Amino acid sequence: MELAFPEKPFKTHGGAHVPHRKNTAQMESAVMPPPTQVIIPMQQHVGAPCTPLVKVGDEVLVGQKIADSMAFVSAPIHASVSGKVRAVTQVMLSGGQYVDALVIDSDGEMKISPEVQPPKADTRESFLQAVRESGLVGLGGAGFPAHVKLKVSPDKRIDTLIINAAECEPYITADHREALENSWAVLSGIYAVKDMLEIERVIIAVEDNKPDVIETLRKMADNEKLDPGNHVRVLALHASYPQGAEKVLIKSCTDREVPMGKLPADVGCIVMNITSVAFLANYLKTGMPLIKKRVTIDGSAIQYPQNVIVPIGTPIEEVIRFCGGYKAPPKKILMGGPMMGIAITDDSLPIVKQNNGIICLDEEEARLHEPTACIRCGRCVSGCPMHLIPTMLEKYAEAKRAEELQEYSVMDCMECGTCAYNCPAHRPLVQAIRLGKALVKSAGGKK
C-alpha cells in the first residue's frame, strides 16, 4: 500500500460538544405504508430544477422517471408510488422559494415500473450515467447531485474516498441505522465507486459515539474476503460538532486542508455520505432509483421518536401521524438537525430526497433567546472550525462593510452554527454572517 491509513484522526480546530440526543439509534427503522397522496417537488437537489415528463391524468408506476432536466447540475426525479398524476401545484421549499410539484394519488398497489432494471455500469462512463439516472443526490443533507461530484476532471488524481458516517448533528440517526441495517450495501457501494474511479484508499469516518457502527463496519472492512486488498478502513473520529462537515472531515482523515473556494477533489479526496453509497449498491443491483428515504423523526414534541423509511413526497404531517402524532403542540419544526436544519412554516410540506431528519420542538425547546451585548469572550473564535472571527464578521455585517467582510473571509463560513451555539450573549451570528455574504455578493466582490 502506498498510502498509509491514519491510526487516529488528525487534529482539527474548534468545534463544540453539542448534546448527542441520539434517542433513536438503537431502534429498528419502521417502514411507512404508502400514503394516499405524494407531493413531489421538481427541485430536490442543488442545481437546475427538473421539468415534468408526465402530465395530469397520466398513470405512473413506482420507479418511473417523472421529471428530468437538460442541465448538467441536476438529477432526475422518480415516482415513489404507483397511481395517477392528479395535479401540478406549487409548493414552498424549506428555503422559502416556490417550485412546481407533481401531486400523485396513490392506488395503494406500489406496482413497479418495467423501467426498473439493473443498469449497465461496467465502464466509468456508463457508471456515471447510471448514477445520474438513479436520481442520487448527497443524502447527508446537502443534496448535491452525485454524478456531478463523481465526474472528476481528468487532471485531478483522487487517492482517497471518504465515507461520511460522522453524523454529528444531534438527534439524527438515519446514517447510523443505515450502517447497521444495510452494512453489506455500504461495502458493496464503496467497492463500486472505488473500482470505477480507481481510488486506492477508502476511509469510513464515524464519530466515536457510535461504537456499534464502528464495530460492524470494522468487522467487514477487516474481513479478507470482503475487502481483499485491504483498501477500506474505519476511522473513529472524536464526537465533536461539526465533525461531519466536508472540509473538517477531510482534515480529520487526511490532514489536508481544502483551500478557500476549492473542492475536495483539489486535495485528492471525494467525500460521500454512507447512505448515498449504500443506496448506490442497491441501485446497481436492482435498478430501483431514489424513491424512498430513511428519516429520523424526533424532538420533544414527537410521541414515538423513530427512524421511518418514507416514500419521497410524503407530507411531513403523515409521517408524524405514523409516529403517533404530536405529544405536545409543536412550536418549531426543523428539516434536518438542530444545528443546521431549516425551520419550516408548515408540516404539510413533503419529504424530499436530502431530508435525513424532521425534528419537532415543543414550546420550551423552541423558545428564542434575547441577544445581549457581546462580551468578547472569544468562544466564537475558539470554536470556529474555519478559524474565522465571527464576532468581527457580525459587527462588519451590521455596519454593511463589504470590504472588511471579505478581508475577514466571510465567504469561508459554512454556517455550521458552532459560534452561535457557544455564544453566551445569544448573538445572532450565523444570521449576521449570511447577511454579510449577501453584502459581499451584491458588492460584486471577488471570491
Added chain:
Amino acid sequence: MEQKLIVSPSPHLRSGATTQKIMLDVIIALTPAAIASCILFGVQALILILTCVGSCVLAEYLSRRVMKRDNTIFDLSAVVTGILLAFNLPVTISPLIAIFGSVVAIVVVKQMFGGIGQNFVNPALTARIVLMASFPAKMSNWVVPFWYRIGNPDAITTASPLGLLKQGAADQLPNHLDMLLGARAGCLGETCAIALLLGGIYLIVRKVISPVIPLCYLGTVAVISLLAGRDVIFELLSGGLLLGSIFMATDYTTSPINRNGRIVFAVGCGILTMLIRMFGSLPEGVSFSIILMNILVPHIERMTRPRPFGVKKEKAKKEGAQE
C-alpha cells in the same frame, strides 16, 4: 396547521452559557480571596467589599436609566467590578473614596463607552489608578495583617513587601510561606496567593478563562526575574500580580479574542510589570502594565489574526505583509 410555527435561523440549539452564568462563576472564583481578606484584614474588609459592590450595581442601574438603556445589573458584571475594585484598595480607605472609585469604574469607564463589552480598559483597574492619582497617601496606607487584634495603633501601619524592597529594606521582607498565605501588607484581595490560585483553577476548569494569559504573564515575570537575579517566588507572590494575571488581565472585553493575541498581550504585561518593578519609581506596576496592554489590544488583534482554514501559511504571511 392551526398553530403558527416559529421560523428562525439555525442553529436551533444553544449551549446554555449566558453572560450571567459566566459572571457568577467569576464571583465564585473570587470568593476564597474575599474570605481570606476578611480573615486577614477584619470586618472592615467585608464592609469595603459590600460598599464597592453596592455602589457599582447602583451606579450601573442609575447610569443605564439616565441614558435610557435597558437594565443590565442582572448580568452581574457590575458585581464583579465591585469585588475587583475592593480587592485593589487598602483596607484603611474611606468608604466614600471607594464609592468615588465605583462611579469612575462603572459610569466613566464602562457605561460611557457603551456598557459591557465596549470599554477599552479594565474598569476596576482604571478606577484604582484614578484613586492612586487623586489620593496617593490614602491609597498606599498599608496595615499589617491581623491589625485588628493589635492594641497599639503605632504598630499597625507598615510598608508593602514591594515597597520594602524599593526602600532597600530587604531584611524586613515576609517569608515565602507568609506570602503564599497572604500574611503580608497589601490591597484587600491581592495578598492571599493560595486563595487566588484556587479561584484561577476554578475558572480554568469551568472553561471561563483559558490558562494562556495567566501562564504567559506569570511565566514572563518568572523568566525576567530569574535573568535579573531576583527572587522568583517572591516576585510571583508579591504585589497584585496573581490577582492581576488571573482576574484582571483575563477580562474578556479588554484582552485579545484569539489565542496568539493573548500570548502577545500577556507577555507584554509581564515585561512591563518587571520594567516598572525594577526601574520605575513606583514599587508595583501590575495595574499600569495591564491598562497599557489593554489599550494595545485592537492592534495586537490585527497583528495576530488567525490564518483562515485552507489558506497556506506562506500566502497568509505575504498577505499580512501587504496590509
